[in-house]
Amino acid sequence: MKPELFEVWGDTVDGRHLIYAICIGAIVSLGAYFIARQLLVGWVADAQMARAYAMLVGIVGCLAGGAISATLFKPKRNVVEHLADxxxxxxxxxxxxxxxxxxxxxxxxxxxxxxxxxxxxxxxxxxxxxxxxxxxxxxxxxxxxxxxxxxxxxx
Incomplete structure (x- = not known):
């Protein structure tokens, strides 16, 4: 079965891998946020500051999710080199x-x-x-x- 390819922001992606990558990013970033929020509420005196720090941990989780997805799903582009006339x-x-x-x-x-x-x-x-x-x-x-x-x- 041939994968269905889409162009997203100038790059070619497999539709299934894109959905998997979005799910991985959501799970990792939200998981990091909720875990950090639970841990930081006990350590930080102000609850709003604990949520702010947890949001920063969630952003780092987004980057981690992107790194995981990039490792799991290799690029689908075909680079064709030829000498221009x-x-x-x-x-x-x-x-x-x-x-x-x-x-x-x-x-x-x-x-x-x-x-x-x-x-x-x-x-x-x-x-x-x-x-x-x-x-x-x-x-x-x-x-x-x-x-x-x-x-x-x-x-």
Whole structure:
């Protein structure tokens, strides 16, 4: 039997596991609250303060219920990795430039951002875009989609 999947807050979940997780969270958090309330009434002089502390213990119970559910029910999402078409990436950069204006220069970015671009294999794409911005007026700008290679650079 194939599980019925739903999208909740941008994540994919199994409907049965979602109901189980809600029940686990309710039982753990309410149990923690009621136990703490019973214990704290004898220790704390003010009954209202005992209930307030018990509510804090109940909130910790919510976190514990979430941790239990996360351990029991693994994610249902399927991550599919594929290399994006460099021509498509170049086309998107051109569309962004046409809609919002120049995207800026790599020289303006902090080293941490440059390192992140390199990790995501996007540095060469933005370097080509940046090189196209700094060509002389006699040269045509690097905006042709068909001139990109598989590696994202100029051919």
């Amino acid at each position: 460099p021509a498509w990436r170049s086309k998107i950069l051109i569309e962004l430039q046409n809609e919002y204006g120049p995207l800026g220069s790599l020289a303006d970015l902090p080293p941490a951002t440059i390192a992140e671009l390199r990790e995501m294999d996007l540095y060469d794409l933005f370097a080509e875009y940046d090189k196209g911005l700094h060509t002389s007026p006699d040269e045509p700008p690097v905006k042709t989609v068909s001139a990109t290679s598989i590696e994202g650079g100029r051919s």
